Amino acid sequence: MNLIATSMSMADIDDVVEIERLSFATPWSRDAFEDELARNNMASYLVVRDEHGRAVAYGGQWVILDEAHITNIAVHPDFRRRGIGHKLMVALMCQALARGARRMTLEVRVSNLAAQALYAQLGFRPSGVRRGYYMDTGEDALVMWLDDIDAAVRRRMRDGDAEGSEEISAGKTPLEDCSDEG
Numbered sequence: 001m002n003l004i005a006t007s008m009s010m011a012d013i014d015d016v017v018e019i020e021r022l023s024f025a026t027p028w029s030r031d032a033f034e035d036e037l038a039r040n041n042m043a044s045y046l047v048v049r050d051e052h053g054r055a056v057a058y059g060g061q062w063v064i065l066d067e068a069h070i071t072n073i074a075v076h077p078d079f080r081r082r083g084i085g086h087k088l089m090v091a092l093m094c095q096a097l098a099r100g101a102r103r104m105t106l107e108v109r110v111s112n113l114a115a116q117a118l119y120a121q122l123g124f125r126p127s128g129v130r131r132g133y134y135m136d137t138g139e140d141a142l143v144m145w146l147d148d149i150d151a152a153v154r155r156r157m158r159d160g161d162a163e164g165s166e167e168i169s170a171g172k173t174p175l176e177d178c179s180d181e182g
Contacts, residue, residue, distance in 0.1 A: 002051055003048050003051075005046050005047070005048050005049075005087075005088070005091050006046065006047060007046060007047075008037060008045035008046060008047045008058060008060070009037070010034065010037060012055050012058070013030055013034060015047070015054060015055035016033055016055055016058045017030050017033065018076075019055065019056075019057070019058060019074050019075070019076050020072075020074060022076065022077050023074040023075075023076075023077070024074070025136050025137070026134075026135065026136035036060065036071075040062070042062040042063055043061070043062050043071070044060065044061060044063065045058060045059065045060035045061075046058065046060075046091055046092060046095065048075075048084055048087075050079075055076075056075065056076045056078070056079040056084070057073075057074065057088050058073070058074060058088075059074075059088045059089065059092050060072050060073070060092075061092055061095070061096060063100065063101045065100075066100060066101055066102045066103065067101055067102070067103050067105065068092075068093075068096035068099075068101035068103070068104040068105070068149070069104070070089075070092065070104065070105070070106035073085065073089065073092070075088070086118060086122070089118065089119075089122055090122070090153065090156050093146075093149050093153050094153055096149055097149050097150060101149060102148065102149060102150070103145065103146060103147055103148070103149065104124075104145070104149050105143065105145050105146070106124070106143075106144055107133060107141035107142065107143055107144075108141060108142050108144060109134060109139050109140075110129070110139060110140045111139060116144070119144050119146075122146065122152060122156070123146050123151075123152035123155070124145060124146045125144060125145060125146075125147075126142055126143070127143050127144065128142075128143040129142055129143065130143060
């Protein structure tokens with residue numbers, strides 16, 4: 001299967017809202033995504049499309065000065081366990097580098113051990129806990145930081161992607177932008 005990563009547009013919102021609904025107990029609203037795309041100049045979002053043009057994953061971040069903050073990332077349940085989330089995170093890291101970020105942070109539910117393992121594999125390290133962060137359940141969030149995006153991306157490019165993962169490609173993807181660095 002050939003997957004393509006592109007910048008999210010308003011036309012992607014139906015697919016993204018569906019992925020949100022299938023992935024989270026308290027999904028972001030359509031309005032939230034529309035506001036992010038239309039009004040937030042710190043925000044950048046990517047979608048991963050299948051060969052039919054349907055969005056099967058998405059991720060977003062805010063880049064503020066030299067720091068990137070992952071706002072959300074999700075893969076449609078039918079496409080999980082194929083390495084798409086890993087590649088999407090690398091693409092977001094590359095995009096953050098291109099926008100001047102040097103460090104990256106995110107919050108993840110303390111119960112989401114699979115996501116924590118993915119982030120740790122990419123070089124993120126726990127740095128604290130936000131008590132009661134998730135309003136739907138009151139669950140704590142583990143705060144994770146990646147202190148050197150450039151080194152982490154270079155390591156991923158050198159080591160290659162996980163065996164058996166889907167290939168994400170496009171005419172000029174954030175991954176290609178990343179490989180042009182230094």
